[in-house]
Amino acid sequence: MGQHVSVDPGFGAYLHSLRDERGWSLRRLGKRVNCSHGHLWDMEHGRKQPSLRVAALLDEALDAGGQLAAMVRAASPGDGGLVAAVSSIKSSSLEGALDLWALDLQRRDLHTATTFNAAVFLVPALRWLTAPATPTAAANGPRVVGMPDVEMVRQMLGVFRAVDNQYGGGAVRERLVSFLHHDVGGLLQGRYDSRTAPALLSVSAEATQMAGWATYDVGRHALAQRYMVQALELAGAAEDRPLGAEILAAMSHQAAYLRAGGEAVDLARAAARAAEDAGVGAIAAEAAVLEAQGHAVSGDGAATASALDRAERLFDRAERATDPQWLGYFDEAYLAAKFGQTFTALGRGDLALRFAHRSLEMDERYARGRAFNLSLVARAHLQAGEIEQAAAAGQLAVDAAEGIDSARSRDYLAEIADRLAPHAGLDSVATYRARAAQLTG
Structure with a gap:
């Protein structure tokens, strides 16, 4: 008997994009997925629903990282493979994660031809906010997994976070x-009880x-979005x-x-609602x-000021x-730093300065963050x-960015160099631009 599925209403639009x-x-x-173009047209326009199998083939053909399959919900899990192993845990989430990690590890060029589209975030964000809560079940894979395994992952993340x-x-x-694919993936496909399951998934x-x-930081934005x-x-x-709010x-x-x-505002509001609920x-x-x-x-500007005022009040009473x-x-x-970035986005460097300087009173463990804040x-x-003060701060930003592998850091330095170009006759500006060029290429 065929598998009944529930398809996210945004499936067709995402497939088309x-x-x-x-x-x-x-x-x-x-031709790539062995499906008629008429059937695909019907899927894109919501006239026909894809099966999980077809959605998975589309994911593979379009390098979608499992997201199309994740938008097709199994109403009654079938037999065999991962679905049987994880029982009633939300299997499309696990399948999508395992596929994404494997494809990323095996194909270094994954998603480089795909462009970032902020609107793609909105459907999963809405689905996450409105989905009903369901108990997380145990899983029955071949390897026994317990809370010590979860703690091992947390400890490893601490190491990765510090290096990042x-x-x-x-x-x-x-x-x-590689850690996600080889280690975390193995745990997710293991055998664990209903107490371990939510901690492992979290x-x-x-x-x-x-x-x-990390993917966002190196400038691979479409893959980071996945x-x-x-x-x-x-x-x-x-x-x-x-964590969902975060x-x-x-x-x-x-x-x-x-x-x-616009999308940044919508997503921030979704995060606020989730944070308040939590x-x-x-x-x-x-x-x-x-x-x-x-x-x-x-x-x-008016909406910016209102949101900043709210942020300050919420922070003070948190x-x-x-x-x-x-x-x-x-x-x-x-x-x-976020206040300073917000004011510079408005072109109000005069207002941003005091916040930018205050942002430098930061934990020394955040070396990349210090490079950002100096920029x-x-x-x-x-x-x-x-101009002279900008060039001097830029020099400090270059010093801070040396040895840091971050496309965002390099982008900030390049932007400063471009904006200083009309003043290239000043020695301080020429020095900054020469040094920044060595890091930014």
């Missing part, structure tokens, strides 16, 4: 993906989000609402960085400042004693018309 990005006709895609903060996403990305979501951050969506799926399977905030962060202001005030404050940044990218361990980065220096100081001075 993936096909359009590659410039493929329906006929060409149909000190040396950039490029220093950890490939090792982290730490897997955290690891997947970290891989998304990781963020997959992390959100796993957090949903774990019923980990605080992942939604990360999606907003990436959208704002890539100048998708009772984590610090994430609600982070969501508010990210909403402000989205408004600033869109040029809405109870931090019960924060999750992974939220340790969110402190006064981080908040000041922020330089950009603020530039917008304020203070």
Whole structure:
């Protein structure tokens, strides 16, 4: 008997966007997946539902990282393979994660031809916010998995996080993906009880989000987007609402960085709602400042000011004693940096300067963050018309960025160099631009 499926209403639009990005006709895609172009047209327009098998073939053909299959929900799991191993745990989330890690590890060029589209975040974000809670079941794979295994993953993530903060996403990305594929994937396909299951899924979501951050940091934005969506799926399977809120905030962060202001605002608001539901005030404050940044990218000064005021009030009254361990980065220096970035997005370097300088009062373990914040100081001075000060801060940013493998860090340095170009006759500017060129190529 055929498998009954429930298909996400955004499936057709997402399939069309993936096909359009590659410039493929329906006929060409149909040949790749052994499906008529008319049937594919019906799928894109919501007239026919794909099977899990067809969705998986489309994922493979379009390098979609398991996201199309994740949008096709099994109403009654079939037999065999991973679905049998994980029983009633949300199998599409696990399948999507395992596929993504394997494809990324095996194909170094995965998704390089795909462009980032902030709107792709919105469907999984809405689905995550509105999906009903369901108990997480045990799994019956061949390997026994317990809480010590979960703790091992947490300890390893601590190591990866420390290296990432000190040396950039490029220093950890490939090792982290290998860890996900070989180690975390093996645990997810193991045998564990209903107490271990949510903890394992939660730490897997955290690891997947970290891989998304590292991928974002090296400039592979479409692939980073796949990781963020997959992390959100796993957090949903774990019923980990605080982590889900944090992942939604990360999606907003990436959208704002890539100048998708409207989507950044929507995702920040989703993060705020999730944070409020979970009772984590610090994430609600982070969501508010990210909403402000989205408004600033869109040029809405009044909405920016309102969101910043809300962020400050939420931060002041947040109870931090019960924060999750992974939220340790969110402190006064981080908040000041986000305020500074928001004001520079509005072109108000004069307002950004005091926040940019305050952001330097930060934990020395965040070396990459210090490089970012020094670049922020330089950009603020530039917008304020203070060229010599901008060049001096830029020099410090170059010093801080040496030895850090981060495309974001290099992008900031290159932007400063471009904006200083009209003043290249000044010795300090010429020196900065020459040094920055050595790092940015």
